[in-house]
Amino acid sequence: MTPRNKGLLCAHLTAVLFGMTGILGALIQTDPLLITFGRAVFACLSLYIAALLFKSHLQRNLNRALLLKLLFSGIMLGIHWLTFFIGIKSGGVAMATLGFASFPAFITILERFVLRDHVNLRSWFLVLVVMIGLFLVSPELDLANQNTNGLLWGIVSGFAFAALAVSNRTYGKTLDSIQVAFWQNLVVALITLPFLSLIELRMSPSDWFWLAVLGTASTAFAHFLFVTSLQYVNARTAGLIIALEPVYAILVAWPLFGEVPTLKIIIGGLLIIGAAVFPNPKSH
Numbered sequence: 001m002t003p004r005n006k007g008l009l010c011a012h013l014t015a016v017l018f019g020m021t022g023i024l025g026a027l028i029q030t031d032p033l034l035i036t037f038g039r040a041v042f043a044c045l046s047l048y049i050a051a052l053l054f055k056s057h058l059q060r061n062l063n064r065a066l067l068l069k070l071l072f073s074g075i076m077l078g079i080h081w082l083t084f085f086i087g088i089k090s091g092g093v094a095m096a097t098l099g100f101a102s103f104p105a106f107i108t109i110l111e112r113f114v115l116r117d118h119v120n121l122r123s124w125f126l127v128l129v130v131m132i133g134l135f136l137v138s139p140e141l142d143l144a145n146q147n148t149n150g151l152l153w154g155i156v157s158g159f160a161f162a163a164l165a166v167s168n169r170t171y172g173k174t175l176d177s178i179q180v181a182f183w184q185n186l187v188v189a190l191i192t193l194p195f196l197s198l199i200e201l202r203m204s205p206s207d208w209f210w211l212a213v214l215g216t217a218s219t220a221f222a223h224f225l226f227v228t229s230l231q232y233v234n235a236r237t238a239g240l241i242i243a244l245e246p247v248y249a250i251l252v253a254w255p256l257f258g259e260v261p262t263l264k265i266i267i268g269g270l271l272i273i274g275a276a277v278f279p280n281p282k283s284h
Contacts, residue, residue: 007232010225011241017222019248022093024214025085026257028207031199032085033192035211036078040188042215047182050224056178066174073167073180074187080160081188083153091150093253094261098137098269099154101246104276105130106162114166126275133275136268177227181220243276 001009028035051058087096105127111117134155139147164184171180203211229238250269253259261269 003232007229007238008241010229011233011238012244014222014225014229014238015242015245016248017218017225018242019097019245019252021214021218022084022088022097022249023252023256024210024218025088026093026253027210028203028214030203030207032082032089033195033199034201034203035085035214036081037189037192037196038211039081039215039219040078040185040192042212043185043219044182044189046216046220047178047185047223050220051178051182054178056176058179058182060176060179061174066171069167069170070180070183071187073164074184075191076160076164076167077184078188078191080157080164082192083160084157087150087153087157090153091147092259093257094250094259094265094269095137095147095150096154096157097246097249097253098265098272099134099151099156100158100161101269101272101276102130102134102155103158103162103165104243106159107165110162110166115169129271129275133268133271136271137265138268177223181223185219243273246273246276 025032025035048058050056084096084100087099090096108119108123108127112119134151138151139145143149143152168180226238226242246269250259250261254261
């Protein structure tokens with residue numbers, strides 16, 4: 001296998017594992033808050049073991065400014081996960097995933113107005129395409145509609161993920177990827193822990209199994225594969241492949257949960273996913 005093919009394989013496996021997040025969230029029959037907490041705990045354990053194996057020093061280069069950034073990005077990660085799982089429980093995997101897939105549009109907006117990056121006309125056009133796609137997949141503007149709720153929670157999740165992605169850009173090469181992922185997941189575990197007293201802590205053995213898969217395979221291992229892919233292909237190529245995550249998720253949810261999309265939702269979904277996959281170079 002050539003190095004490029006190895007990179008492409010790692011990127012596709014990353015997209016599949018990330019796409020399984022929604023499927024696993026639907027399979028785990030417990031509160032979204034507990035899923036978020038458990039995912040972070042299992043991810044922390046896996047990343048700690050990875051740090052030992054790859055000799056990554058988790059406290060290297062840490063200072064007050066970086067800790068504050070990690071705190072903020074960890075909070076965004078927690079909001080992203082929690083709202084995504086709420087969306088799945090409300091409107092199903094497909095609706096929550098399509099709402100989340102709007103994140104490239106939010107990244108464009110945040111990069112322009114927060115980081116003051118120059119954003120070209122093509123980027124704004126893709127933002128418009130995402131908005132049209134969201135309008136098409138929205139069942140009706142009624143908060144009593146579960147599918148609408150699922151879509152809205154997915155959009156909130158997409159915004160939080162965009163804030164996380166923009167925040168991660170500010171680390172540069174000061175911290176390695178295992179460090180960033182470990183501390184962010186630790187923040188998620190710590191901020192959700194106090195709220196567990198408000199919910200029923202009941203999980204079946206199968207729930208524990210799927211939660212462990214979610215925290216290890218779809219979080220820690222997927223992150224490792226993503227970093228590995230970047231050693232063989234450029235960031236744009238890997239990013240375009242990983243943007244196919246919603247496609248994998250919806251294709252699995254369709255037969256597994258009977259979530260059959262209408263023609264309107266299919267068209268809207270293609271617009272949203274197409275905007276995420278379409279090459280989007282920046283002007284400098």
